[in-house]
Amino acid sequence: MATELRLPAIEIRQGKNRRLYTFAVDGKELPSFTTVSRIFRGAEQKVEGYQRPEVLSHIAEIREYIESESPMIPNAIVVAFDQRVRFEPSKKAEETPYSHTGVLVIPIEKDQLDAMKPGWIVDGQQRAAAIRDAKVEHFPICVVSFIAQDAQEQREQFILVNSTKPLPKGLVYELLPVTEAKLPSLLQRRRFPTVLLDRLNLDADSPLKGLIQTPTVPGGTIRDNSLIKMLENSLSDGALYRFRIGGDDKGDVEGMLKVVKDFWAAVAEVFKSAWGVPPRKSRLMHGAGVVSLGSLMDAIADRHRQSGVPTRKQFKDDLEPLKDVCCWTDGHWEFGPGTIRKWNEVQNTHKDIQMLANYLLVKYKALVWNKAGGAA
Incomplete structure (x- = not known):
């Protein structure tokens, strides 16, 4: 049965028609509405997905840090949502020329297949996996998100987000x-x-x-x-x-x-x-x-x-x-x-x-x- 996760969020306007949504969520909840789209060849040998496989050693290091006495991960995970996700602006919120507070509404369905989840992790795959596996009850994390038109836009953002990091060149x-x-x-x-x-x-x-x-x-x-x-x-x-x-x-x-x-x-x-x-x-x-x-x-x-x-x-x-x-x-x-x-x-x-x-x-x-x- 479908439910909705309602998270306080800030809508940030960039350029003429770009919208970003930043919010905080318990990292343990990320698997309920996000997945990772790993790169593979689909029908007719077309490239599908865009992520790299999990690096287990890297995940283990992050998990050990999260389980330590006073961990802090200030850098946000980047998530691309499909158009099932919506933003509801607050009517009595303070606005700036480029931001507005409100609620981000994310549909969640129990036992949903990964391919059907509304969110894809564009950046932060290893951090999300480490939080998922860590022996802690909760671990809040910052998320920056956008609502993508299609998989091509997700791939483009993935390249742009990771182009200055040590991403495998072959990917x-x-x-x-x-x-x-x-x-x-x-x-x-x-x-x-x-x-x-x-x-x-x-x-x-x-x-x-x-x-x-x-x-x-x-x-x-x-x-x-x-x-x-x-x-x-x-x-x-x-x-x-x-x-x-x-x-x-x-x-x-x-x-x-x-x-x-x-x-x-x-x-x-x-x-x-x-x-x-x-x-x-x-x-x-x-x-x-x-x-x-x-x-x-x-x-x-x-x-x-x-x-x-x-x-x-x-x-x-x-x-x-x-x-x-x-x-x-x-x-x-x-x-x-x-x-x-x-x-x-x-x-x-x-x-x-x-x-x-x-x-x-x-x-x-x-x-x-x-x-x-x-x-x-």
Whole structure:
């Protein structure tokens, strides 16, 4: 049977139409009307939810503190409510130009499934779990809330709230493609590359399908940040730049994806023994290899620029001569006089990536570009 939890609250007006509601509640009551929406892939591989899994060690530390003699948690938990929650302003309350006191009315139903609860914790998941598990009778907590239009608005607020905290980058990257809000400049620049990354990891015709490690594809062998760096470099001044329309989040997505898919399909075919294995066994799947090969993709596209975009066969033909000079899984890289590295000593550092990229470009110019007489 449904009941209502009525909590004294302050409505705070921000901007033209934003409303925040701040109130205090016994933290032990939070599970009765809030849940945590953890990130997962739903129907058609679309991103659903937005939270990270509970960090048990962190929860245990907070719980131990709550159970201590005089605990205090001054920072508020942030909750997104659906439109079943309403605010009733007080008729005789003192107002300011931006605030009004009243009552926040939250519907509660006994034994309600988590998915049906009216509130989602946007920030404070670990604190809420610690209060839930603590051996104390009560623990009042401050809550800042808003009434969201839909799940997309919840995800956007989750990113904005957590963007200045040590949130796992992979989680943010996976959420960026399904957000539309204006974000901090760094995240704004990253949004478009993550759109491409998402497609490369999920499209049925992608040679990278399931190979990019993300929160919802934990078994991937290539780190998401390595692919993002490769894509960012190409978008900035490489093969993908010509497909840009303007701005940080605009461009011919399908055209870009065709180039990247054709190139990596050719890489998989030419370097079969080094493909699809863990980075510790193959520097091709390692961050240094991925970013360096991105530079090679740009160089091959540049050689074929007069005839348009390289085909998968053209990528393959240009990669074949490099097969014998790459040491992805064994041997030694001969980077120059006095600079010889065992195959697995190349690290994912700026210096090593630059060294490997220069090596590949020099070999490509000597074995392909110059022999072919320049641009195709």
